[in-house]
Amino acid sequence: MKRTPLYEVHKSLNAKFTEFGGWEMPLQYSSIVKEHLAVRSTAGLFDLSHMGEIDVKGEGANELVQKLCTNDVGRLVDGQVQYTLLCNETGGIVDDILVYRHTENDYTLVVNAANIDKDRRWVEKQNDTGAVIADDSENTTLIALQGPKSIDILKPFVPELDVSEISFFRFVVDEVSGIPTAISRTGYTGEIGFELYVNSDKAEDLWNSLYPAVLEAGGLPVGLGARDTLRLEAGLRLYGMDMDDDTTPFEAGLSRFVKLDNRDFIGKDALLAQKETGNLRKRLVGFQVLDRAVARCGYDVYQNGTVIGKVTSGAPSPSLKCPIGFASISIKTKKTIEIDIRGKLHPAKIVKVPFI
């Protein structure tokens, strides 16, 4: 298993570890619920070094990125970030990623940990424009600071800039505590926050600068356990669970990240056809279990005695204090569903996401 540059830091904080996407990552430091609630009320510090960074630059980079993405990357200006999907020819999702535009022909694609090699191969395979592709994941460490107090916490470390003026889905390259950092106003928690990209040899320095300030503000280090419940409450999908190569953006409820007009990209024909026929094989819905039994990934979903799909993500929501989740179902319905939890059917209602 791969270890992040912050592995020793996590060990010294008595983290419990888990395997995720081939990485040995902190699952929790204190308690998933405490860490989750810290992010909702104050702040949390995350090591997300397992995420991948693929640089696409040089002549043809703009054209290649446009061809790969379902969202319209052409709308980006320098210093802007966009959530987009990479699709295959049949419209299935290869990955969901963030695109960072440095300049017109200089982009960074931030990809899911388990998909780094797959995405790099996919980008290389599609590269007929002469762009230069480089996997910079090993050299890049991603530390996230998330929560309502994250602006106040970060501010004193960035004297040259007012970090409160970085808009949502914008980034600035500056210094944090004297360390060159790409400061990005993005996150996967549903809270205000930053994702900080630094060179891996400075990862410990950056973590050690911010960590005491996070604790001081009442925040906590946060592991992947709470990262999962935070993203779920915020209605954010997780690749590999809520979507995969055999799920289109429409089937994952991500149609607003598909821009079909006046542009061409891989998978467009298939997506256009699916949009026109409205013929979805499955639909992703949010649900809330009506009692306290937890519906987890893989559990069967029923309606009127018939299996209509499966739970793709499920967990007890620490904020709502009830079990929530995503299910992928084969029919269009807003009526109550039932979920098979250990052989017993538990009623659940379909709800709007985000859950909070």
Added chain:
Amino acid sequence: MIPNNLKYNESHEWVRQEDDIATIGITDYAQSEIQDIVFVELPDVGTELTHKTEFGVIESVKAAFDLYSPVSGEVIEVNESLLDTPEQVNESPYDDGWFLKIRMTDPSELDTLFDAEQYQAHIEAEDA
């Protein structure tokens, strides 16, 4: 600390005996491993439980864990307060966080369980 006056199942349930009545819960070690308990599924009063067989489930944020009955007998009382405040199992595993009271059909089954010292050795072996 592991209370001396209780008996222990290898699957980390404890039993407190008063005559033919056994009170059952999970140990402090078990709750600290499971963490963040959000739901406890228990059998109804009147259910017959069997020695070392599954009788319920604990759900944490991350996963579900099966519970195994340390003794056989009929459930005569269920700790209903766990329905609304399952976190009592984390906070007070040996007192407020108890699960069930059982009228034992064969109290000699208690002799097959660990005492405190044996249980201590058992968890040390599991941690090693």
